[in-house]
Amino acid sequence: MQINIPNVFNKHLTSLKAICLSGANLGIGGSVADDCVICPFHQWKFRGTDGLCINIPYSTSVPKGSKVKKWISQEVDGFIFIWYHAEQTELPWDLRVPMGEIDDAFVYHGHNEFYINCHIQEIPENGADIAHFNAIHKKNFINGSWVQKKRLFGLGSHHWKARWSPLVGKLKYLAEVNLNHYFKLFGKFDCFRMEVSGKQIGPSIVCLEVNSYTFGKIKVVQYITPIEPLLQKVVHEFYGPRWIAPLMKIFIYGESLMFERDISIWNHKVFHRNPILAKEDASIKKFRLWFSQFYSSNSKLYSEATNIVFFGILYWKFLRTQIVSRTSVALRLTAKWIWWLDF
Incomplete structure (x- = not known):
């Protein structure tokens, strides 16, 4: 487009x-x-x-x-958003209310940018996947972005509690996520506590407010833009008071490493439409029911978007793990705000 x-x-x-x-x-x-x-x-x-x-x-x-x-377009916080709908009928929701405004005392501190080979639903589903936080984000971020790396630094570990819930009625396109974090230093002392509250706005935008005794108040905005089938561009923008600039560099570095741990999973993951879940994964079921509102019968399947035709057994085997396994479960995406430009 x-x-x-x-x-x-x-x-x-x-x-x-x-x-x-x-x-x-x-x-x-x-x-x-x-x-x-x-x-x-x-x-x-x-x-x-x-x-x-x-x-x-x-x-x-x-x-x-x-x-x-x-x-249809809208300008929010210096970004231009373009409304896209497969049916070209449904009216867009207003982004200005759920996104809020950047605090006048805040300044832009930087951003990171990633290209991820995965289904578009995988990324926002992370907030509802409660179990993954302590599975891949527990190790000290100093150990790097790959969760299976051998521990080189035994300073401590991250601990998380999370809650995800959808909104209903006129605000059904919104969901809320709340995180509580602390770092257990040397396995004894609880420090670096953070409380994170966020809004998932449709399938592609997340606004997070971080409150920390260490970093103060920070705002993080995530944008997901589909580049092509099974390729997503993700950008995180960071805002906060001017005086925390040195600390913000550490925060952005740590957040980037933590997010790269997720990417290391997504880049090699197959999206299952109906995965087997434990009873403690109830929030994932809620998320998938909520996310289903953004699909329609006229949204293109992966095979339709790429016009792939398979010839012969050898070609099938070559693409099997990279494309075909995902083709059969690719869902139909319809409504979203696409972020486009900053100035």
């Missing part, structure tokens, strides 16, 4: 499809003038408010119905 985003019209945001009716890319060599986007190929002029072509410089008339698609 290519999108042209001219921030015009008295500072009102508009987002148009970046492909002209001639096939040229409006974002490469195009220009903005008089609240319109002008194609670099033939100079056709498209009105930014609705995408309608209003002028063809070498013609006395404009063909009826000549317009490029206008996307």
